[in-house]
Amino acid sequence: xxxxxxxxxxxxxxxxxxxxxxxxxxxxxxxxxxxxxxxxxxxxxxxxxxxxxxxxxxxxxxxxxxxxxxxxxxxxxxxxxxxxxxxxxxxxxxxxxxxxxxxxxxxxxxxxxxxxxxxxxxxxxxxxxxxxxxxxxxxxxxxxxxxxxxxxxxxxxxxxxxxxxxxxxxxxxxxxxxxxxxxxxxxxxxxxxxxxxxxxxxxxxxxxxxxxxxxxxxxxxxxxxxxxxxxxxxxxxxxxxxxxxxxxxxxxxxxxxxxxxxxxxxxxxxxxxxxxxxxxxxxxxxxxxxxxxxxxxxxxxxxxxxxxxxxxxxxxxxxxxxxxxxxxxxxxxxxxxxxxxxxxxxxxxxxxxxxxxxxxxxxxxxxxxxxxxxxxxxxxxxxxxxxxxxxxxxxxxxxxxxxxxxxxxxxxxxxxxxxxxxxxxxxxxxxxxxxxxxx
Amino acid sequence: xxxxxxxxxxxxxxxxxxxxxxxxxxxxxxxxxxxxxxxxxxxxxxxxxxxxxxxxxxxxxxxxxxxxxxxxxxxxxxxxxxxxxxxxxxxxxx
Ligand code: HEM
Numbered sequence: 367x368x369x370x371x372x373x374x375x376x377x378x379x380x381x382x383x384x385x386x387x388x389x390x391x392x393x394x395x396x397x398x399x400x401x402x403x404x405x406x407x408x409x410x411x412x413x414x415x416x417x418x419x420x421x422x423x424x425x426x427x428x429x430x431x432x433x434x435x436x437x438x439x440x441x442x443x444x445x446x447x448x449x450x451x452x453x454x455x456x457x458x459x460x461x462x463x464x465x466x467x468x469x470x471x472x473x474x475x476x477x478x479x480x481x482x483x484x485x486x487x488x489x490x491x492x493x494x495x496x497x498x499x500x501x502x503x504x505x506x507x508x509x510x511x512x513x514x515x516x517x518x519x520x521x522x523x524x525x526x527x528x529x530x531x532x533x534x535x536x537x538x539x540x541x542x543x544x545x546x547x548x549x550x551x552x553x554x555x556x557x558x559x560x561x562x563x564x565x566x567x568x569x570x571x572x573x574x575x576x577x578x579x580x581x582x583x584x585x586x587x588x589x590x591x592x593x594x595x596x597x598x599x600x601x602x603x604x605x606x607x608x609x610x611x612x613x614x615x616x617x618x619x620x621x622x623x624x625x626x627x628x629x630x631x632x633x634x635x636x637x638x639x640x641x642x643x644x645x646x647x648x649x650x651x652x653x654x655x656x657x658x659x660x661x662x663x664x665x666x667x668x669x670x671x672x673x674x675x676x677x678x679x680x681x682x683x684x685x686x687x688x689x690x691x692x693x694x695x696x697x698x699x700x701x702x703x704x705x706x707x708x709x710x711x712x713x714x715x716x717x718x719x720x721x722x723x724x725x726x727x728x729x730x731x732x733x734x735x736x737x738x739x740x741x742x743x744x745x746x747x748x749x750x751x752x753x754x755x756x757x758x759x760x761x762x763x764x765x766x767x768x769x770x771x772x773x774x775x776x777x778x779x780x781x782x783x784x785x786x787x788x789x790x791x792x793x794x795x796x797x798x799x800x801x802x803x804x805x
Numbered sequence: 806x807x808x809x810x811x812x813x814x815x816x817x818x819x820x821x822x823x824x825x826x827x828x829x830x831x832x833x834x835x836x837x838x839x840x841x842x843x844x845x846x847x848x849x850x851x852x853x854x855x856x857x858x859x860x861x862x863x864x865x866x867x868x869x870x871x872x873x874x875x876x877x878x879x880x881x882x883x884x885x886x887x888x889x890x891x892x893x894x895x896x897x898x899x
Contacts, residue, residue: 609881683825
Protein backbone atom coordinates (compact mmCIF):
# COMPACT_ATOMS: atom_id res chain seq x y z
CA UNK A 367 0.00 0.00 0.00
CA UNK A 368 1.06 3.54 -0.54
CA UNK A 369 1.43 4.29 3.14
CA UNK A 370 4.25 6.70 2.51
CA UNK A 371 2.08 8.80 0.23
CA UNK A 372 -0.74 8.87 2.80
CA UNK A 373 1.66 9.87 5.53
CA UNK A 374 3.14 12.65 3.42
CA UNK A 375 -0.37 13.85 2.58
CA UNK A 376 -1.31 13.91 6.26
CA UNK A 377 1.82 15.82 7.25
CA UNK A 378 1.20 18.37 4.51
CA UNK A 379 -2.31 18.88 5.92
CA UNK A 380 -0.79 19.50 9.35
CA UNK A 381 1.58 22.06 7.89
CA UNK A 382 -1.32 23.81 6.12
CA UNK A 383 -3.32 23.81 9.35
CA UNK A 384 -0.45 25.44 11.20
CA UNK A 385 0.14 28.08 8.54
CA UNK A 386 -3.54 28.99 8.19
CA UNK A 387 -3.85 28.99 12.00
CA UNK A 388 -1.12 31.60 12.35
CA UNK A 389 -2.50 33.70 9.49
CA UNK A 390 -6.04 33.55 10.87
CA UNK A 391 -4.92 34.62 14.33
CA UNK A 392 -3.42 37.79 12.84
CA UNK A 393 -6.42 38.40 10.69
CA UNK A 394 -8.55 38.10 13.85
CA UNK A 395 -6.40 40.69 15.61
CA UNK A 396 -5.89 43.19 12.79
CA UNK A 397 -8.94 42.97 10.52
CA UNK A 398 -8.74 46.63 9.50
CA UNK A 399 -5.49 45.95 7.63
CA UNK A 400 -5.84 42.27 6.82
CA UNK A 401 -9.52 41.63 6.09
CA UNK A 402 -9.04 41.91 2.35
CA UNK A 403 -5.66 40.16 2.13
CA UNK A 404 -6.18 37.18 4.45
CA UNK A 405 -9.89 37.23 5.36
CA UNK A 406 -10.70 35.48 8.63
CA UNK A 407 -13.88 33.90 7.17
CA UNK A 408 -11.70 32.20 4.57
CA UNK A 409 -8.76 31.21 6.74
CA UNK A 410 -10.73 29.80 9.64
CA UNK A 411 -12.42 27.10 7.52
CA UNK A 412 -9.11 26.34 5.81
CA UNK A 413 -7.41 26.05 9.17
CA UNK A 414 -10.05 23.93 10.84
CA UNK A 415 -10.65 21.65 7.84
CA UNK A 416 -6.90 21.09 7.37
CA UNK A 417 -6.62 20.28 11.08
CA UNK A 418 -9.48 17.77 10.97
CA UNK A 419 -8.19 16.18 7.75
CA UNK A 420 -4.71 15.89 9.26
CA UNK A 421 -6.11 14.12 12.29
CA UNK A 422 -8.43 11.77 10.44
CA UNK A 423 -5.98 10.93 7.63
CA UNK A 424 -3.09 10.32 10.01
CA UNK A 425 -5.25 8.31 12.40
CA UNK A 426 -6.44 5.98 9.65
CA UNK A 427 -3.00 5.59 8.05
CA UNK A 428 -1.45 4.86 11.43
CA UNK A 429 -3.91 2.14 12.28
CA UNK A 430 -3.56 0.61 8.82
CA UNK A 431 0.23 0.45 9.06
CA UNK A 432 0.04 -1.00 12.56
CA UNK A 433 -2.60 -3.52 11.44
CA UNK A 434 -0.45 -4.56 8.52
CA UNK A 435 2.28 -5.34 11.00
CA UNK A 436 0.02 -7.66 12.93
CA UNK A 437 -1.39 -9.55 9.95
CA UNK A 438 -0.80 -8.69 6.34
CA UNK A 439 -3.80 -6.96 4.80
CA UNK A 440 -4.81 -8.95 1.70
CA UNK A 441 -4.31 -7.58 -1.80
CA UNK A 442 -8.04 -7.24 -2.58
CA UNK A 443 -8.61 -5.24 0.59
CA UNK A 444 -5.54 -3.18 -0.13
CA UNK A 445 -6.98 -2.27 -3.48
CA UNK A 446 -10.20 -1.06 -1.85
CA UNK A 447 -8.28 0.91 0.71
CA UNK A 448 -6.03 2.49 -1.91
CA UNK A 449 -9.08 3.54 -3.92
CA UNK A 450 -10.62 4.98 -0.77
CA UNK A 451 -7.47 6.97 -0.03
CA UNK A 452 -7.30 8.25 -3.61
CA UNK A 453 -10.88 9.55 -3.49
CA UNK A 454 -10.27 11.02 -0.05
CA UNK A 455 -7.17 12.98 -1.07
CA UNK A 456 -8.66 14.14 -4.35
CA UNK A 457 -11.84 15.39 -2.65
CA UNK A 458 -9.82 17.29 -0.06
CA UNK A 459 -7.87 18.95 -2.84
CA UNK A 460 -11.15 20.04 -4.45
CA UNK A 461 -12.38 21.30 -1.06
CA UNK A 462 -9.36 23.56 -0.73
CA UNK A 463 -9.84 24.78 -4.28
CA UNK A 464 -13.38 25.82 -3.31
CA UNK A 465 -12.12 27.56 -0.19
CA UNK A 466 -9.64 29.58 -2.21
CA UNK A 467 -12.54 30.65 -4.45
CA UNK A 468 -14.49 31.73 -1.35
CA UNK A 469 -17.16 29.08 -1.90
CA UNK A 470 -18.72 27.63 1.22
CA UNK A 471 -22.12 26.20 2.09
CA UNK A 472 -21.50 23.56 4.74
CA UNK A 473 -21.77 23.48 8.52
CA UNK A 474 -19.31 24.26 11.31
CA UNK A 475 -15.91 22.64 10.68
CA UNK A 476 -17.10 21.24 7.32
CA UNK A 477 -17.76 24.52 5.57
CA UNK A 478 -17.21 23.38 1.97
CA UNK A 479 -20.13 23.00 -0.47
CA UNK A 480 -22.10 20.05 0.93
CA UNK A 481 -22.08 17.86 -2.20
CA UNK A 482 -18.39 17.22 -1.53
CA UNK A 483 -19.52 15.14 1.40
CA UNK A 484 -20.67 12.47 -1.07
CA UNK A 485 -17.19 11.43 -2.30
CA UNK A 486 -15.92 11.61 1.28
CA UNK A 487 -18.70 9.26 2.34
CA UNK A 488 -17.99 6.92 -0.57
CA UNK A 489 -14.32 6.87 0.32
CA UNK A 490 -15.12 5.99 3.92
CA UNK A 491 -17.44 3.16 2.90
CA UNK A 492 -14.71 1.65 0.69
CA UNK A 493 -12.25 1.93 3.54
CA UNK A 494 -14.73 0.27 5.87
CA UNK A 495 -15.30 -2.64 3.52
CA UNK A 496 -11.57 -3.14 2.94
CA UNK A 497 -10.66 -2.82 6.59
CA UNK A 498 -13.82 -4.62 7.73
CA UNK A 499 -13.04 -7.81 5.78
CA UNK A 500 -9.52 -7.78 7.17
CA UNK A 501 -10.79 -7.20 10.69
CA UNK A 502 -13.39 -9.95 10.57
CA UNK A 503 -10.73 -12.44 9.46
CA UNK A 504 -8.32 -11.31 12.13
CA UNK A 505 -7.63 -14.23 14.50
CA UNK A 506 -6.73 -12.33 17.63
CA UNK A 507 -9.19 -9.55 18.35
CA UNK A 508 -8.49 -9.53 22.04
CA UNK A 509 -6.04 -6.64 22.27
CA UNK A 510 -8.16 -3.61 23.00
CA UNK A 511 -6.53 -1.51 20.27
CA UNK A 512 -8.05 -3.84 17.66
CA UNK A 513 -11.51 -3.19 19.06
CA UNK A 514 -10.88 0.54 19.37
CA UNK A 515 -9.69 0.88 15.77
CA UNK A 516 -12.76 -0.90 14.47
CA UNK A 517 -15.04 1.11 16.76
CA UNK A 518 -13.50 4.34 15.52
CA UNK A 519 -13.93 3.48 11.86
CA UNK A 520 -17.54 2.39 12.36
CA UNK A 521 -18.54 5.39 14.45
CA UNK A 522 -16.91 7.84 12.10
CA UNK A 523 -19.26 6.61 9.40
CA UNK A 524 -22.30 6.93 11.65
CA UNK A 525 -21.40 10.40 12.87
CA UNK A 526 -20.48 11.59 9.38
CA UNK A 527 -23.95 10.63 8.20
CA UNK A 528 -25.46 12.34 11.22
CA UNK A 529 -23.39 15.41 10.46
CA UNK A 530 -25.22 15.67 7.16
CA UNK A 531 -28.68 14.94 8.44
CA UNK A 532 -29.60 18.64 8.19
CA UNK A 533 -30.18 18.04 4.48
CA UNK A 534 -33.52 16.53 5.47
CA UNK A 535 -36.06 19.36 5.42
CA UNK A 536 -37.83 18.14 8.57
CA UNK A 537 -34.63 18.58 10.58
CA UNK A 538 -34.27 22.16 9.38
CA UNK A 539 -37.86 23.06 10.18
CA UNK A 540 -36.93 23.57 13.80
CA UNK A 541 -33.70 25.38 14.57
CA UNK A 542 -33.50 23.70 17.96
CA UNK A 543 -33.78 20.28 16.38
CA UNK A 544 -31.16 21.15 13.79
CA UNK A 545 -28.61 22.62 16.17
CA UNK A 546 -29.04 19.70 18.54
CA UNK A 547 -28.42 17.14 15.80
CA UNK A 548 -25.47 19.08 14.47
CA UNK A 549 -23.67 19.19 17.78
CA UNK A 550 -24.60 15.66 18.66
CA UNK A 551 -22.79 14.64 15.47
CA UNK A 552 -19.79 16.92 16.03
CA UNK A 553 -19.36 15.76 19.61
CA UNK A 554 -19.63 12.07 18.78
CA UNK A 555 -17.32 12.38 15.79
CA UNK A 556 -14.53 13.56 18.07
CA UNK A 557 -15.21 10.43 20.13
CA UNK A 558 -14.87 8.34 16.97
CA UNK A 559 -11.44 9.62 16.01
CA UNK A 560 -10.35 9.43 19.61
CA UNK A 561 -11.08 5.69 19.51
CA UNK A 562 -8.74 5.32 16.54
CA UNK A 563 -6.03 7.51 18.05
CA UNK A 564 -6.15 6.19 21.63
CA UNK A 565 -6.08 2.71 20.08
CA UNK A 566 -2.80 3.64 18.40
CA UNK A 567 -1.42 5.07 21.62
CA UNK A 568 -2.24 1.81 23.39
CA UNK A 569 -0.66 -0.18 20.57
CA UNK A 570 2.55 1.81 20.82
CA UNK A 571 2.73 1.38 24.57
CA UNK A 572 2.41 -2.38 24.13
CA UNK A 573 5.09 -2.45 21.44
CA UNK A 574 7.55 -0.28 23.32
CA UNK A 575 7.19 -1.99 26.66
CA UNK A 576 6.76 -5.49 25.22
CA UNK A 577 3.98 -6.03 27.76
CA UNK A 578 0.84 -7.38 26.04
CA UNK A 579 -1.23 -7.27 29.23
CA UNK A 580 -1.46 -3.46 28.96
CA UNK A 581 -4.09 -3.90 26.25
CA UNK A 582 -5.80 -6.99 27.62
CA UNK A 583 -6.89 -6.42 31.18
CA UNK A 584 -10.25 -5.87 32.81
CA UNK A 585 -9.56 -2.28 33.68
CA UNK A 586 -8.81 -1.16 30.10
CA UNK A 587 -11.90 -2.97 28.85
CA UNK A 588 -14.00 -1.23 31.49
CA UNK A 589 -12.59 2.14 30.45
CA UNK A 590 -13.30 1.31 26.84
CA UNK A 591 -17.00 0.92 27.65
CA UNK A 592 -16.92 4.11 29.63
CA UNK A 593 -15.39 5.99 26.70
CA UNK A 594 -17.93 4.45 24.36
CA UNK A 595 -20.81 5.66 26.52
CA UNK A 596 -19.19 9.09 26.61
CA UNK A 597 -18.93 9.03 22.84
CA UNK A 598 -22.62 8.27 22.56
CA UNK A 599 -24.09 10.39 25.34
CA UNK A 600 -21.89 13.27 26.46
CA UNK A 601 -22.35 15.51 23.41
CA UNK A 602 -25.07 17.50 25.18
CA UNK A 603 -22.44 19.65 26.89
CA UNK A 604 -22.07 21.59 23.64
CA UNK A 605 -25.66 22.72 23.80
CA UNK A 606 -26.53 23.13 27.48
CA UNK A 607 -27.94 26.61 26.79
CA UNK A 608 -30.13 25.48 23.89
CA UNK A 609 -33.73 24.98 25.04
CA UNK A 610 -33.95 21.29 24.14
CA UNK A 611 -35.68 18.62 26.18
CA UNK A 612 -34.22 18.62 29.70
CA UNK A 613 -33.20 14.97 29.63
CA UNK A 614 -30.58 15.73 26.95
CA UNK A 615 -28.89 18.08 29.38
CA UNK A 616 -29.22 15.88 32.46
CA UNK A 617 -27.95 12.73 30.76
CA UNK A 618 -24.92 14.35 29.25
CA UNK A 619 -24.13 16.14 32.52
CA UNK A 620 -24.29 12.80 34.31
CA UNK A 621 -22.27 10.92 31.68
CA UNK A 622 -19.69 13.69 31.48
CA UNK A 623 -19.13 13.41 35.20
CA UNK A 624 -18.03 9.78 34.78
CA UNK A 625 -14.91 11.31 33.26
CA UNK A 626 -13.77 11.93 36.83
CA UNK A 627 -13.05 8.19 36.85
CA UNK A 628 -10.54 8.62 34.02
CA UNK A 629 -8.93 11.46 35.91
CA UNK A 630 -8.74 9.54 39.17
CA UNK A 631 -7.31 6.54 37.37
CA UNK A 632 -4.66 8.74 35.76
CA UNK A 633 -3.65 10.10 39.15
CA UNK A 634 -3.57 6.61 40.66
CA UNK A 635 -1.31 5.21 37.97
CA UNK A 636 0.93 8.26 37.99
CA UNK A 637 3.78 6.63 39.96
CA UNK A 638 3.70 3.46 37.89
CA UNK A 639 3.78 5.46 34.71
CA UNK A 640 6.69 7.69 35.72
CA UNK A 641 8.92 4.66 36.21
CA UNK A 642 7.76 3.34 32.84
CA UNK A 643 8.44 6.75 31.28
CA UNK A 644 11.94 6.89 32.73
CA UNK A 645 12.75 3.58 31.08
CA UNK A 646 11.78 4.74 27.58
CA UNK A 647 12.17 8.49 27.66
CA UNK A 648 15.27 8.39 25.43
CA UNK A 649 12.95 7.32 22.59
CA UNK A 650 11.52 10.21 20.60
CA UNK A 651 8.29 8.31 19.86
CA UNK A 652 7.76 7.75 23.53
CA UNK A 653 8.28 11.41 24.31
CA UNK A 654 5.22 12.20 22.23
CA UNK A 655 3.18 9.68 24.18
CA UNK A 656 4.32 11.25 27.46
CA UNK A 657 3.37 14.69 26.16
CA UNK A 658 -0.07 13.43 25.12
CA UNK A 659 -0.70 12.11 28.62
CA UNK A 660 0.23 15.38 30.27
CA UNK A 661 -2.04 17.25 27.85
CA UNK A 662 -4.78 14.71 28.41
CA UNK A 663 -4.64 15.40 32.11
CA UNK A 664 -4.82 19.19 31.71
CA UNK A 665 -7.56 19.08 29.08
CA UNK A 666 -9.61 16.53 30.95
CA UNK A 667 -9.62 18.78 33.99
CA UNK A 668 -10.78 21.70 31.84
CA UNK A 669 -13.37 19.58 30.00
CA UNK A 670 -14.89 18.24 33.21
CA UNK A 671 -15.24 21.75 34.60
CA UNK A 672 -16.89 22.98 31.40
CA UNK A 673 -19.30 20.06 31.50
CA UNK A 674 -20.93 21.33 34.68
CA UNK A 675 -23.76 23.52 33.36
CA UNK A 676 -23.43 26.07 36.17
CA UNK A 677 -19.79 26.62 35.12
CA UNK A 678 -20.49 26.23 31.41
CA UNK A 679 -22.66 29.33 31.75
CA UNK A 680 -19.44 31.37 32.01
CA UNK A 681 -17.21 29.41 29.62
CA UNK A 682 -19.55 28.62 26.73
CA UNK A 683 -18.98 30.77 23.68
CA UNK A 684 -15.64 32.05 24.96
CA UNK A 685 -12.04 31.22 24.11
CA UNK A 686 -12.18 28.51 26.76
CA UNK A 687 -13.94 26.47 24.10
CA UNK A 688 -11.10 27.21 21.70
CA UNK A 689 -8.59 26.21 24.41
CA UNK A 690 -10.50 22.96 24.82
CA UNK A 691 -10.74 22.33 21.06
CA UNK A 692 -7.12 23.11 20.21
CA UNK A 693 -5.74 21.79 23.51
CA UNK A 694 -7.18 18.37 22.74
CA UNK A 695 -6.60 18.27 18.99
CA UNK A 696 -2.99 19.50 19.29
CA UNK A 697 -1.97 18.32 22.76
CA UNK A 698 -3.51 14.89 22.63
CA UNK A 699 -4.36 13.89 19.06
CA UNK A 700 -1.47 15.52 17.23
CA UNK A 701 1.09 14.39 19.82
CA UNK A 702 0.01 10.75 19.63
CA UNK A 703 -0.09 10.87 15.85
CA UNK A 704 3.38 12.42 15.62
CA UNK A 705 4.62 9.68 17.96
CA UNK A 706 2.98 7.09 15.77
CA UNK A 707 4.41 8.48 12.53
CA UNK A 708 7.83 8.73 14.21
CA UNK A 709 7.52 5.06 15.10
CA UNK A 710 6.50 4.16 11.57
CA UNK A 711 9.36 6.09 9.94
CA UNK A 712 11.81 4.76 12.55
CA UNK A 713 12.83 8.20 13.73
CA UNK A 714 14.75 6.71 16.64
CA UNK A 715 17.19 5.09 14.23
CA UNK A 716 17.83 8.33 12.35
CA UNK A 717 21.12 10.21 12.48
CA UNK A 718 21.99 12.14 15.63
CA UNK A 719 21.50 15.40 13.74
CA UNK A 720 17.94 14.53 12.72
CA UNK A 721 17.05 13.30 16.18
CA UNK A 722 18.43 16.47 17.72
CA UNK A 723 16.37 18.61 15.36
CA UNK A 724 13.17 16.67 16.12
CA UNK A 725 13.83 16.91 19.86
CA UNK A 726 14.41 20.66 19.60
CA UNK A 727 11.19 21.00 17.58
CA UNK A 728 9.40 18.96 20.20
CA UNK A 729 10.64 21.17 23.03
CA UNK A 730 9.73 24.39 21.21
CA UNK A 731 6.28 22.98 20.41
CA UNK A 732 5.55 21.96 24.02
CA UNK A 733 6.57 25.31 25.52
CA UNK A 734 4.69 27.25 22.82
CA UNK A 735 1.59 25.12 23.25
CA UNK A 736 1.56 25.72 26.98
CA UNK A 737 1.68 29.51 26.49
CA UNK A 738 -0.85 29.25 23.63
CA UNK A 739 -3.27 27.22 25.74
CA UNK A 740 -2.93 29.35 28.88
CA UNK A 741 -3.56 32.52 26.86
CA UNK A 742 -6.78 31.05 25.49
CA UNK A 743 -7.92 29.98 28.95
CA UNK A 744 -7.25 33.43 30.41
CA UNK A 745 -8.86 35.13 27.40
CA UNK A 746 -11.91 32.91 27.86
CA UNK A 747 -12.18 33.56 31.59
CA UNK A 748 -11.91 37.29 30.97
CA UNK A 749 -14.63 37.18 28.33
CA UNK A 750 -16.86 35.07 30.58
CA UNK A 751 -16.42 37.54 33.43
CA UNK A 752 -16.95 40.65 31.35
CA UNK A 753 -19.90 39.40 29.34
CA UNK A 754 -21.75 37.24 31.88
CA UNK A 755 -20.89 38.84 35.25
CA UNK A 756 -20.28 42.48 34.32
CA UNK A 757 -22.86 42.18 31.51
CA UNK A 758 -20.94 44.52 29.19
CA UNK A 759 -23.09 44.61 26.07
CA UNK A 760 -20.96 46.56 23.63
CA UNK A 761 -18.86 43.92 21.88
CA UNK A 762 -15.67 45.91 21.36
CA UNK A 763 -15.71 47.37 24.90
CA UNK A 764 -16.14 43.87 26.26
CA UNK A 765 -13.31 42.51 24.10
CA UNK A 766 -10.70 45.26 24.61
CA UNK A 767 -8.83 43.77 27.62
CA UNK A 768 -8.87 40.35 25.93
CA UNK A 769 -6.80 41.34 22.90
CA UNK A 770 -3.41 41.44 24.71
CA UNK A 771 -3.82 37.77 25.63
CA UNK A 772 -4.77 36.94 22.07
CA UNK A 773 -1.68 38.79 20.84
CA UNK A 774 0.53 36.63 23.02
CA UNK A 775 -1.45 33.61 21.81
CA UNK A 776 -0.67 34.55 18.21
CA UNK A 777 3.04 34.87 19.00
CA UNK A 778 3.01 31.47 20.69
CA UNK A 779 1.27 30.21 17.54
CA UNK A 780 4.37 31.15 15.55
CA UNK A 781 6.43 29.14 18.04
CA UNK A 782 4.13 26.19 17.51
CA UNK A 783 4.43 26.57 13.77
CA UNK A 784 8.23 26.66 14.04
CA UNK A 785 8.51 23.72 16.44
CA UNK A 786 6.09 21.49 14.61
CA UNK A 787 7.52 22.61 11.29
CA UNK A 788 10.91 21.25 12.36
CA UNK A 789 9.32 17.93 13.25
CA UNK A 790 7.36 17.74 10.01
CA UNK A 791 10.39 18.62 7.87
CA UNK A 792 12.55 15.94 9.45
CA UNK A 793 9.79 13.34 9.30
CA UNK A 794 9.34 14.04 5.61
CA UNK A 795 13.07 13.69 5.04
CA UNK A 796 13.07 10.43 6.94
CA UNK A 797 10.01 9.12 5.08
CA UNK A 798 11.65 9.98 1.81
CA UNK A 799 14.92 8.25 2.48
CA UNK A 800 14.04 5.24 4.63
CA UNK A 801 11.90 2.14 4.39
CA UNK A 802 8.97 2.19 6.77
CA UNK A 803 8.63 0.11 9.87
CA UNK A 804 6.58 -2.98 8.84
CA UNK A 805 7.29 -2.59 5.17
CA UNK B 806 -35.41 29.36 5.09
CA UNK B 807 -33.49 31.23 2.41
CA UNK B 808 -31.54 33.16 5.03
CA UNK B 809 -30.12 29.92 6.42
CA UNK B 810 -28.40 29.02 3.18
CA UNK B 811 -27.03 32.54 2.74
CA UNK B 812 -25.74 32.32 6.32
CA UNK B 813 -23.86 29.15 5.35
CA UNK B 814 -22.73 30.29 1.93
CA UNK B 815 -21.33 33.58 3.20
CA UNK B 816 -19.88 31.72 6.15
CA UNK B 817 -21.21 34.10 8.81
CA UNK B 818 -20.66 31.23 11.28
CA UNK B 819 -16.88 31.57 11.00
CA UNK B 820 -17.06 34.88 12.90
CA UNK B 821 -20.40 34.72 14.72
CA UNK B 822 -22.03 32.38 17.15
CA UNK B 823 -25.61 31.21 17.48
CA UNK B 824 -26.27 29.83 20.94
CA UNK B 825 -22.55 30.32 21.61
CA UNK B 826 -21.52 28.00 18.76
CA UNK B 827 -19.38 29.22 15.90
CA UNK B 828 -16.32 31.45 15.48
CA UNK B 829 -15.31 34.09 18.01
CA UNK B 830 -14.25 37.11 16.05
CA UNK B 831 -17.67 38.76 16.18
CA UNK B 832 -20.56 38.79 18.70
CA UNK B 833 -23.17 36.08 19.34
CA UNK B 834 -26.20 36.91 17.18
CA UNK B 835 -28.87 34.63 18.70
CA UNK B 836 -30.82 37.48 20.25
CA UNK B 837 -29.56 40.42 18.22
CA UNK B 838 -32.99 41.13 16.70
CA UNK B 839 -34.79 41.51 20.03
CA UNK B 840 -31.99 43.40 21.74
CA UNK B 841 -31.36 46.04 19.10
CA UNK B 842 -33.39 47.82 16.41
CA UNK B 843 -33.83 45.96 13.14
CA UNK B 844 -31.93 48.66 11.26
CA UNK B 845 -28.85 48.00 13.32
CA UNK B 846 -28.48 44.46 11.99
CA UNK B 847 -29.47 45.55 8.52
CA UNK B 848 -26.74 48.21 8.40
CA UNK B 849 -24.02 45.89 9.69
CA UNK B 850 -24.94 43.17 7.22
CA UNK B 851 -25.23 45.52 4.28
CA UNK B 852 -22.10 47.62 4.79
CA UNK B 853 -19.86 45.79 7.27
CA UNK B 854 -17.53 47.82 9.53
CA UNK B 855 -13.80 48.29 9.87
CA UNK B 856 -13.71 44.82 11.37
CA UNK B 857 -16.60 43.04 9.73
CA UNK B 858 -16.21 42.67 5.97
CA UNK B 859 -18.66 44.16 3.51
CA UNK B 860 -19.89 40.99 1.83
CA UNK B 861 -21.59 42.90 -1.01
CA UNK B 862 -25.03 41.44 -0.40
CA UNK B 863 -28.05 42.71 -2.30
CA UNK B 864 -31.18 43.94 -0.51
CA UNK B 865 -33.01 40.66 -0.90
CA UNK B 866 -30.14 38.72 0.67
CA UNK B 867 -30.03 41.19 3.55
CA UNK B 868 -33.81 40.81 4.07
CA UNK B 869 -33.46 37.04 4.13
CA UNK B 870 -30.65 37.17 6.66
CA UNK B 871 -32.62 39.54 8.87
CA UNK B 872 -35.62 37.20 8.65
CA UNK B 873 -33.41 34.25 9.53
CA UNK B 874 -31.96 36.03 12.56
CA UNK B 875 -35.47 36.99 13.70
CA UNK B 876 -36.58 33.37 13.36
CA UNK B 877 -33.59 32.21 15.44
CA UNK B 878 -34.30 34.86 18.06
CA UNK B 879 -37.77 33.43 18.73
CA UNK B 880 -36.38 29.97 19.57
CA UNK B 881 -34.91 31.00 22.92
CA UNK B 882 -32.20 32.88 24.79
CA UNK B 883 -28.49 32.25 24.25
CA UNK B 884 -27.65 33.28 27.78
CA UNK B 885 -29.07 31.24 30.62
CA UNK B 886 -30.41 33.12 33.65
CA UNK B 887 -29.22 32.40 37.17
CA UNK B 888 -32.77 31.39 38.03
CA UNK B 889 -32.52 28.49 35.58
CA UNK B 890 -29.67 26.88 37.48
CA UNK B 891 -30.71 23.91 39.57
CA UNK B 892 -28.90 23.04 42.83
CA UNK B 893 -27.34 20.02 41.09
CA UNK B 894 -25.57 22.40 38.73
CA UNK B 895 -27.83 21.48 35.80
CA UNK B 896 -30.19 23.87 34.02
CA UNK B 897 -33.93 23.79 34.02
CA UNK B 898 -35.06 25.67 30.92
CA UNK B 899 -38.75 26.14 30.06
C1 HEM C 1 -1.89 21.05 15.00
C2 HEM C 1 -2.23 22.27 14.97
C3 HEM C 1 -3.63 22.82 15.17
C4 HEM C 1 -4.83 22.17 15.27
C5 HEM C 1 -5.09 20.66 15.22
C6 HEM C 1 -5.85 23.20 15.45
C7 HEM C 1 -7.21 22.97 15.57
C8 HEM C 1 -8.19 23.95 15.67
C9 HEM C 1 -9.61 23.70 15.84
C10 HEM C 1 -10.27 22.33 15.96
C11 HEM C 1 -10.24 24.92 15.89
C12 HEM C 1 -11.74 25.18 16.10
C13 HEM C 1 -11.95 25.66 17.49
C14 HEM C 1 -13.38 25.97 17.88
O1 HEM C 1 -14.28 26.02 17.06
O2 HEM C 1 -13.61 26.15 19.09
C15 HEM C 1 -9.23 25.94 15.72
C16 HEM C 1 -9.48 27.30 15.70
C17 HEM C 1 -8.50 28.28 15.62
N1 HEM C 1 -7.11 28.07 15.61
FE1 HEM C 1 -6.16 26.26 15.55
N2 HEM C 1 -5.24 24.44 15.48
C18 HEM C 1 -3.88 24.24 15.30
C19 HEM C 1 -2.88 25.20 15.28
C20 HEM C 1 -3.11 26.57 15.37
C21 HEM C 1 -2.06 27.59 15.36
C22 HEM C 1 -0.56 27.33 15.28
C23 HEM C 1 -2.69 28.80 15.44
C24 HEM C 1 -2.00 30.14 15.48
C25 HEM C 1 -2.18 31.02 16.40
C26 HEM C 1 -4.14 28.55 15.49
C27 HEM C 1 -5.13 29.53 15.55
C28 HEM C 1 -6.49 29.29 15.56
C29 HEM C 1 -7.51 30.35 15.50
C30 HEM C 1 -7.25 31.85 15.44
C31 HEM C 1 -8.76 29.71 15.54
C32 HEM C 1 -10.14 30.37 15.47
C33 HEM C 1 -10.66 30.71 16.81
C34 HEM C 1 -11.80 31.70 16.74
O3 HEM C 1 -12.82 31.47 16.10
O4 HEM C 1 -11.65 32.74 17.36
N3 HEM C 1 -4.34 27.19 15.46
N4 HEM C 1 -7.98 25.31 15.59
